[in-house]
Amino acid sequence: MQFRDEIPTPALLLDLDAFESNITTMAAHLRARNKGFRPHGKTHKCPEVARALMRAGAVGICAARLSEAEVFADHGIGGLLVTTAVVGKNKIGRLVALASRAPDTMFCVDDERNVREINAAAAARQGGEPIRLAVDLYFGRTGVAPGSPALALVRLIDSLEHVTFAGLQSYDGEAAHTTPFDARGTRTRNSIARAIDTRRLIEQDGIACPMVTGGSTGTYRFDSEIDGMTELQPGSFVFMDLDYERIGGPAGPEYHDFKNALTVVTTVVSTPPGFAIVDGGYKAFSTDRPFTPRPIGLGAVTYGWAGDEHGRLSLEHSPRELKVGDRIEFIPPHCDPTVNLYDNIHALRGERVEAVWPIAARGKSQ
Amino acid sequence: MQFRDEIPTPALLLDLDAFESNITTMAAHLRARNKGFRPHGKTHKCPEVARALMRAGAVGICAARLSEAEVFADHGIGGLLVTTAVVGKNKIGRLVALASRAPDTMFCVDDERNVREINAAAAARQGGEPIRLAVDLYFGRTGVAPGSPALALVRLIDSLEHVTFAGLQSYDGEAAHTTPFDARGTRTRNSIARAIDTRRLIEQDGIACPMVTGGSTGTYRFDSEIDGMTELQPGSFVFMDLDYERIGGPAGPEYHDFKNALTVVTTVVSTPPGFAIVDGGYKAFSTDRPFTPRPIGLGAVTYGWAGDEHGRLSLEHSPRELKVGDRIEFIPPHCDPTVNLYDNIHALRGERVEAVWPIAARGKSQ
Numbered sequence: 001m002q003f004r005d006e007i008p009t010p011a012l013l014l015d016l017d018a019f020e021s022n023i024t025t026m027a028a029h030l031r032a033r034n035k036g037f038r039p040h041g042k043t044h045k046c047p048e049v050a051r052a053l054m055r056a057g058a059v060g061i062c063a064a065r066l067s068e069a070e071v072f073a074d075h076g077i078g079g080l081l082v083t084t085a086v087v088g089k090n091k092i093g094r095l096v097a098l099a100s101r102a103p104d105t106m107f108c109v110d111d112e113r114n115v116r117e118i119n120a121a122a123a124a125r126q127g128g129e130p131i132r133l134a135v136d137l138y139f140g141r142t143g144v145a146p147g148s149p150a151l152a153l154v155r156l157i158d159s160l161e162h163v164t165f166a167g168l169q170s171y172d173g174e175a176a177h178t179t180p181f182d183a184r185g186t187r188t189r190n191s192i193a194r195a196i197d198t199r200r201l202i203e204q205d206g207i208a209c210p211m212v213t214g215g216s217t218g219t220y221r222f223d224s225e226i227d228g229m230t231e232l233q234p235g236s237f238v239f240m241d242l243d244y245e246r247i248g249g250p251a252g253p254e255y256h257d258f259k260n261a262l263t264v265v266t267t268v269v270s271t272p273p274g275f276a277i278v279d280g281g282y283k284a285f286s287t288d289r290p291f292t293p294r295p296i297g298l299g300a301v302t303y304g305w306a307g308d309e310h311g312r313l314s315l316e317h318s319p320r321e322l323k324v325g326d327r328i329e330f331i332p333p334h335c336d337p338t339v340n341l342y343d344n345i346h347a348l349r350g351e352r353v354e355a356v357w358p359i360a361a362r363g364k365s366q
Numbered sequence: 367m368q369f370r371d372e373i374p375t376p377a378l379l380l381d382l383d384a385f386e387s388n389i390t391t392m393a394a395h396l397r398a399r400n401k402g403f404r405p406h407g408k409t410h411k412c413p414e415v416a417r418a419l420m421r422a423g424a425v426g427i428c429a430a431r432l433s434e435a436e437v438f439a440d441h442g443i444g445g446l447l448v449t450t451a452v453v454g455k456n457k458i459g460r461l462v463a464l465a466s467r468a469p470d471t472m473f474c475v476d477d478e479r480n481v482r483e484i485n486a487a488a489a490a491r492q493g494g495e496p497i498r499l500a501v502d503l504y505f506g507r508t509g510v511a512p513g514s515p516a517l518a519l520v521r522l523i524d525s526l527e528h529v530t531f532a533g534l535q536s537y538d539g540e541a542a543h544t545t546p547f548d549a550r551g552t553r554t555r556n557s558i559a560r561a562i563d564t565r566r567l568i569e570q571d572g573i574a575c576p577m578v579t580g581g582s583t584g585t586y587r588f589d590s591e592i593d594g595m596t597e598l599q600p601g602s603f604v605f606m607d608l609d610y611e612r613i614g615g616p617a618g619p620e621y622h623d624f625k626n627a628l629t630v631v632t633t634v635v636s637t638p639p640g641f642a643i644v645d646g647g648y649k650a651f652s653t654d655r656p657f658t659p660r661p662i663g664l665g666a667v668t669y670g671w672a673g674d675e676h677g678r679l680s681l682e683h684s685p686r687e688l689k690v691g692d693r694i695e696f697i698p699p700h701c702d703p704t705v706n707l708y709d710n711i712h713a714l715r716g717e718r719v720e721a722v723w724p725i726a727a728r729g730k731s732q
Binding site: 009064085087088091111113138142277280282284288306324325334336341342363365 | 374375376408430431450451453454456457476477479480504507509539633634635636637638643645646648649650652654671672673674675676691700706707708709728729731
């Protein structure tokens with residue numbers, strides 16, 4: 001399998017030129033503003049992508065889940081931050097094991113009992129550095145409320161022997177897709193201001209707060225201008241998708257900061273009158289957005305879901321005839337859950353398959 | 367990991383008692399009506415589930431795709447029927463290889479050029495039986511129109527040396543979820559009548575048509591009563607889901623023929639005021655239906671999507687308090703694409719984990 005047209009469909013393709021350009025753009029932007037770059041690994045779940053980001057100057061990689069972080073650690077990726085709480089006895093045991101072999105790993109917490117359980121599990125081992133806990137702030141999903149509730153949790157961490165306070169996570173998920181651009185700026189600035197106030201409160205209390213981490217592909221332009229924000233954790237910019245394309249940028253309703261590097265290639269498998277049926281359906285694309293995959297090079301042709309295994313292209317406005325065997329590429333609606341359907345990324349330099357990268361943490365949602 | 371409560375979340379659980387009851391119900395129904403039972407493997411993609419179906423009398427297993435069939439063949443499952451067209455030179459090469467090692471495998475076709483390509487590829491090998499091709503009939507998605515267009519394709523197959531006509535596939539995807547029950551009966555009977563007419567046309571032409579295969583969990587009661595329908599290929603009945611629960615049965619708006627055997631278990635990871643956040647989102651459940659996962663044992667509590675990794679339970683009507691660490695099980699909206707997110711099925715006998723079954727064909731959509 002040396003060429004694009006030989007890859008069995010449906011498959012995930014990555015345009016390496018666009019991908020590298022996206023990484024360069026984000027890394028240069030953050031470097032120029034003296035912000036740390038800890039991109040989110042939940043987007044790609046792929047050690048080779050993580051390595052490309054580290055080569056571009058990332059200080060580490062975020063992982064959405066413990067099992068995802070374990071895979072990155074297995075592949076030698078350092079500077080891990082697990083951005084969601086690790087809950088329950090068995091998982092906390094694994095957390096301690098991961099912290100023991102990768103002591104710079106940080107884990108997000110938002111619950112007092114959870115913090116005490118992590119401390120107790122860490123106490124039970126022989127030696128080892130205190131485990132680094134970041135306090136996740138609440139902006140509508142998980143987290144503890146900014147201000148005094150967060151301070152109380154930080155004090156608890158600071159008072160315990162086997163854990164240490166690593167900083168704050170300020171991630172407002174809704175901000176990333178707020179439109180238009182100016183409203184997005186207002187929203188993320190307001191959220192992060194609360195995190196910075198909380199940081200001040202903690203430091204006034206005599207506890208160091210070396211990190212405020214957060215931000216997204218949608219908000220990085222704003223977040224990177226904020227004093228006291230120490231690092232950003234965007235994810236989707238490496239690939240992009242239809243969802244991020246729609247959020248608008250400083251110049252209008254489209255968001256042009258990054259290029260669409262990720263596509264799904266399918267094959268036309270049947271041609272009933274007026275339609276072409278392709279071999280990609282619910283198992284080839286994520287379906288969590290209200291819009292469908294966009295075919296490339298077919299003008300106004302639209303894709304309609306046609307079950308688990310198929311999609312239906314309505315050819316009324318097609319610029320050309322489609323026949324069985326034709327290969328059609330699509331920009332996926334939402335990159336993260338689409339990537340999570342595949343075992344490999346086919347990395348292309350033009351028409352040539354330069355590498356096949358295992359999505360080693362695919363399905364690692366535990 | 368011996369008990370239900372020790373399984374890291376999110377995870378896929380199977381209640382073995384319900385699963386075995388579902389298989390017994392379907393197998394007995396079809397046996398009593400002298401219909402073949404070739405259940406669809408796209409639902410489970412799991413060799414252990416396929417073996418359980420074969421033990422119950424299945425004549426084989428359907429596979430949605432060539433790569434899925436290859437996995438079943440690797441695990442010794444016979445009587446395979448690939449229910450979608452295998453298109454393109456590389457895949458046709460693999461089709462011939464699969465037919466060579468598993469000569470009873472059947473492959474669906476609906477396109478003349480595709481048939482000629484398969485014949486040519488089969489001709490190029492040394493020896494081997496003719497490859498068994500089933501003609502897929504059109505009911506709105508893939509397939510060739512019933513009647514004379516289908517007959518023309520059957521004649522072509524019959525005229526070629528290295529392929530042989532195995533029968534007709536009559537699968538009307540829309541029929542499976544037509545409501546209410548009576549309308550579903552009318553729809554599936556009308557579709558299958560066209561297949562039976564086509565069968566007659568083929569046999570009048572002097573070509574044997576040993577198989578008419580099709581049907582679904584939604585239509586099996588009707589399909590199994592139709593003369594000339596030789597076998598059924600239902601899939602979802604082994605697990606069930608919210609989607610099939612809503613289609614209605616002979617006794618009213620709920621469909622009680624099969625039990626919900628499949629659940630997704632999650633953990634409460636955060637408890638902001640009024641809500642419980644669980645660790646299952648777009649990567650834990652399929653999102654292709656307009657309704658959300660249903661929590662078990664929580665009365666009127668509803669689940670709302672909260673991103674890739676989380677779901678949000680609104681506790682206004684909760685019968686009990688939920689705290690971090692609590693485990694909540696859900697019935698998934700749609701079983702097939704939910705199963706396709708996981709690497710394993712945890713098979714439970716009561717609270718005990720009796721086995722962990724690899725979903726060996728997960729992601730095998732090629």
